[in-house]
Amino acid sequence: MATDTLAVQLSGIEKRFPGVIANHDVNLNVRAGTIHAIVGENGAGKSTLMKTLYGMHQPEAGTITVFGAPHVFKSPSDAIAAGIGMVHQHFMLADNLTVLENIVLGSEPAARGVVQYDEARRRLEAIMDQSGTHVDLDAPVSELGVGQRQRVEILKVLFRGAKVLILDEPTAVLVPQEVDELFSNLHRLVTDGATIIFISHKLDEVLTVSDDITVIRAGTTVAEVKPDAVTRSKLAELMVGSELPSPHGRTSEVGTTIRLSIDGLTLAGPGEKHVLDEVSFEIREGEVLGIAGVEGNGQFELCEAIIGLAKPMSGHITIDGTDVTHASPHERLIGGLSYIPFDRHREGLLLSAPLWENTLLGRDADEQFQKGPFIDAAAAKADSRSIIERFDVRTPSETVPAYALSGGNQQKLLVGRELSSHPRVLIAAHPTRGVDIGAQAAIWEKLRAARDAGLAVLLISADLEELIGLSDRILVMFDGRINARLTPAEATPELLGTYMTGGVQEVAS
Amino acid sequence: MSDESTVQRITNPKALKAPNAVLVTVASSLAAVLIALAIAGVLLAVTGYNPFEAYSKMLDAGLEKDKLLEALSRATPLMIAAVAVAIGFKMNLFNIGVEGQFLMGMFFAAIVGAYVDLPPVLHVTLLLVVAMTAGAAWAGIAAVLKVKKGVNEVIATIMLNAIALSVIDWLFQSKFRYEGESLDVKTKPLPESAWMPDMFDGRLTSFIFISLFVVLVFWLVVYKSKFGFRLRASGANAVAARTAGISSNRMIVTAMLMSGAVAGLAGLPYLLGESHAYGPSRPDGYGFNGIAVALLGRNHPAGIVVSAILWGFLDAVQGPLQIAKIPQSIVLVIKAIILLTVVIVNEVVGRRVAKRTADRTAAQLALPTAVAA
Incomplete structure (x- = not known):
């Protein structure tokens, strides 16, 4: 039921994090009743954009319009109230509860403090019939497979009255048959009037399932194309940049x-x-x-x-x-061997420790840092200053904690540490x-x-x-x-x- | 930004100090204590007592020599217990089991000490080793469970506390009850060669020097040595430490054994300095008070010493309060509130400081010329 009404319109969105511009000049027009794919490489800014739309953080600039009305989302609950729902890539379900309990969790229909499970069940059965997405409501979530868990997540979003569903890499965890099932469910949802924003970097899927495709590269939207007007290789080129x-x-x-x-x-x-x-x-x-x-x-x-x-x-x-x-x-x-890890915060740095302890990490057995049975703090600090200088780490001193530095400077420090162990x-x-x-x-x-x-x-x-x-x-x-x-x-x-x-x-x- | 200005800024760190960590820590712990005293004061007032009178009584009594000595005496085991807890904290391990570990240490020292005959210094040294071994062994169970089976150390050590009590009671009742001339039910008394000498007419045990020595060693090992650096790194970010080649399992086991070994010593001031035998009138609560002291002292050696003395002081003034017809249980209330406020204040101050440090660092870098000049 594709129409020309815009379900979601983002214009001029800019989102910055310390030291990084994650999104800038992003424009997105999602027609109501369509499956709209957003494609881009990892780190291109897809997830940042969707978090903006779902109210998980606020953009520095730009406007969000949902069904013609401008909105400012201070939190996901504002986004939910506006009819936007998010199906996360990593499921957020309580394993020890049943499907029904998981779905109502957080929006329980209640009378005088008592959860009305029967009412919830009736509403859910109606939703399941209408959407063609079926799950055994009484099964404990721990017994469900990945595909079924995803359906629970989708039902959860529908139960909260979402008209626009954001699916973040929904097929990443699915086997091919489950992917087909998901796609037919999505088509049915769209026929019923829902709008779906589908984030992916799997080009074949995107070309099969979507009505419109927006390409994001390096934090900004670079193209909007129709699947029948583009080839797979053209799309790949748009995604990674031609130059x-x-x-x-x-x-x-x-x-x-x-x-x-x-x-x-x-x-x-x-x-x-x-x-x-x-x-x-x-x-x-x-x-x-x-x-x-x-x-x-x-x-x-x-x-x-x-x-x-x-x-x-x-x-x-x-x-x-x-x-x-x-x-x-x-x-x-x-x-x-030296290693500059994937995630500097998780694997590389002691964020609360001073820089000199960070540059010492992994190198503490080095002869130059020994002073009898103790660590030669003066030598470690001098070494840290030398790394800071050689790798142009912008910091007032080697004694500030690592969290105080911007991402780029933390990374330079880390690279410096790894290269300094020769x-x-x-x-x-x-x-x-x-x-x-x-x-x-x-x-x-x-x-x-x-x-x-x-x-x-x-x-x-x-x-x-x-x-x-x-x-x-x-x-x-x-x-x-x-x-x-x-x-x-x-x-x-x-x-x-x-x-x-x-x-x-x-x-x- | 030129290289020159970077160098300039690094070589001139004085002008650019982030919030002074030591000062902030001391101030926030002090603030926590004052807030707790204020809240307890309100409680006193509401229940019909004059808080100012109560506090001045506490202060008057507490500043007498006797009470000061008692405060130090009560602080003697608490410092050790707090160090045991702090070793765990530094590795992000919550050793709730100091209580069981110190009882184990004390009991086995009492048994071994009574049945060997050694010259004075050697005898005491042997008992220190025995107590540390027993404490470490008991803590080691929790460490092995955590490393091999992923059992949370909080659960394991709580359970081990209960088990320690039962095991000791059973051993005591069935094997090591000593039927002496006195009516006291105790283990066989230690020979005098195992006694720690008294000071100030028996008001303070010389074991306090061992306590202070333990604190000193804690400082050197955890804050100054390579091992301590690895321990703190693992505690601060286990994944990063592992990526840097530090085996987290080994650190867990070592930290737990060290913590248990130190905990094993906490019962010895009483055993070697006072009772000279193990009996049902044994002290208790060192483990839990140790957690409180470590928290209030922010796991820092100096903080631990000061906090232990404060804790000992609060215990010591209970008697005078009762004589003044002020319920002595207000002391327990004050301690409990201090614990709560210290946790809250630390959290709030910690966040503020983090934000200010980040902001200041950013601000300093935004103004390179001003800074370089």
């Missing part, structure tokens, strides 16, 4: 010594499927190997396995000629994610300098400019496997887009 840098000329040579060798690495997943499947590659002295791929295709597990936090089922990891498959993380770090192998996972352009350029320069000095780098990135600009070779990971091996020169956005979303290289090199 890629030419591979950076480099003056130094890749050495001959193999610094890191991964051979047939396989890692068991939570289910039957392996999260890493027979991954093999080698990185030489002074070489940067880039890994492209949509996040969640095994990159994180690969890093965990290399640093020793995840135990592989089979395969071998060799650092600088030594088999470290069974070595502890500490032994590997001592052996010349590693021979560096894993750099999204080394410039969420940092401003200045910090990005500074970090790239440091990585290039370290590479020229002989460092072997495994670079994992969602930023194709970074990948192509830094890497000597690029591997594409999909579904736990390496499904393409490219040189930066032959990597086009279209080609990368194809491989990143599951296409397989015809001739494996």
Whole structure:
């Protein structure tokens, strides 16, 4: 029942976080009664935008209009009151309650303080009949599969009277049959007058299911297209940007010594499927190997396995000629491995500790910081000041807590720490994610300098400019496997887009 | 922003101090105590007592030499218990089991001490080791359960407290009851070689020096050593610590064993300095008061010493209050309110300070020229 009435209209939305502009000049027009897809790479700003629409944070600029009326959402409850519902990617259900209890939780129909379950059941059954989304209301949620849990989430949103449903990467957790079911449910919901905003980076799905597609790149909306007027490769190009840098000329040579060798690495997943499947590659002295791929295709597990936090089922990891498959993380770090982790707050920093303790983390066994049985705090502070200076960390002193720094400066500090332990192998996972352009350029320069000095780098990135600009070779990971091996020169956005979303290289090199 | 200004700013940290952490900590703990006294004062007034009279009585009595000595004497085991708790806190572990661990330490020291014959210093040293071993072993159960089975240490140590009591009672009643000449039911008394000497006519045990030494070692190990750094790093962010090669399981076990070993000592001031045997009139509550003292002292060595003395002071003035016909239970009320206010004040102040630090840092960086000049 697509009409020309706009269910949701966002215009000129800008959202900033300390040191990062997550969204700017975002314009989105969602027609009532349509499935509207929002596509973009990880980190392009899709989730930030949806959080804005759902009232989870407030934009710095721009307006939100729902069915013609302007709104300011101070919290999700304001958004819910305006008829907007969100189905989160990570389900928010109480396992020990039944489906019915979960659905009414937070909006219980009550009379004199007593929850009217019968009334809730009647309303829900009506909703289920109308939407074609069925779940056993009395089953405990703990017994439901992923697909059913998602239906519970959708029902929860419908029960609260949502007319606009936001689905954040709804298919990420589903098997193909469940995806088909979901899509037919969505179509039925739309026929009944609902409007659906569907966030995804899986292009095939987007092209199948949606009526309109808005592409977000680098925090802003870059195009609105109709699925029948665009090809898959055109969409991929829109998503990753058509202007890629030419591979950076480099003056130094890749050495001959193999610094890191991964051979047939396989890692068991939570289910039957392996999260890493027979991954093999080698990185030489002074070489940067880039890994492209949509996040969640095994990159994180690969890093965990290399640093020793995840135990592989089979395969071998060799650092600088030594088999470290069974070595502890500490032994590997001592052996010349460094790691710039995916999430600096979670894995990299002690946010409440002063900067000098942060630069000491992981390097405290170093001879220069020992003073008898104690840590030489003066030496650690001097070392920290030197990192701050060399990596241009903008901070008043080395004694301020890490949380006081902007994201870009925290990242520069982290990169400085990891490079200061004189590693021979560096894993750099999204080394410039969420940092401003200045910090990005500074970090790239440091990585290039370290590479020229002989460092072997495994670079994992969602930023194709970074990948192509830094890497000597690029591997594409999909579904736990390496499904393409490219040189930066032959990597086009279209080609990368194809491989990143599951296409397989015809001739494996 | 030029490199030069960055360097300038780093080499000139004086002008750019974030809020002074020590000052803020002391001020907020003091504020918590004052707020608690005010609330307790209102309670006193409402129930028909003059709060000013009550507090001046407390102060008068408390400033007498006898009462000051009693305060120190009561603080002696509390410092140790608080250090035990603080070791756990620094690793983000909540050791509620100090109570059971100290009883274990005290009981086994009483048994072993009574049946060996050693020269004075060696005898005491042996008993310190025995008490630490017993406490560590008892805490170790919780550590193993946590590491191997993922059992929350709070639950495990609470359970172990109850079990410790039963085990000790059973051992005492069935195996180690000493039928001496006195009517007291106790274990076999310790020979004099195991006694810690008294000071001030028996008003204070010399064990207080061991307590202070424990606090000193705590400071050196947790705040100054490499191990302490790893412990604090694991406590601050376990994932980051693990990523940096620090095995969190090993840290959990070590921290728990250390905490238990220290806890094992808390019963010894009483055993070696006063009773010289274990009996049903044993002290209790050290574990829980230790948690309070560690919280009030913000897990800092100096804070712990001061807080333990304050706690000892409050205990010591209960008697004089009763004589003045003011219900002595007001002391318990004050302690409880202090605990609540300290937690609340810490939280509020912590957030404020974090925000101000962040704002100031940002502001300083926004004005590079002013700062560099």
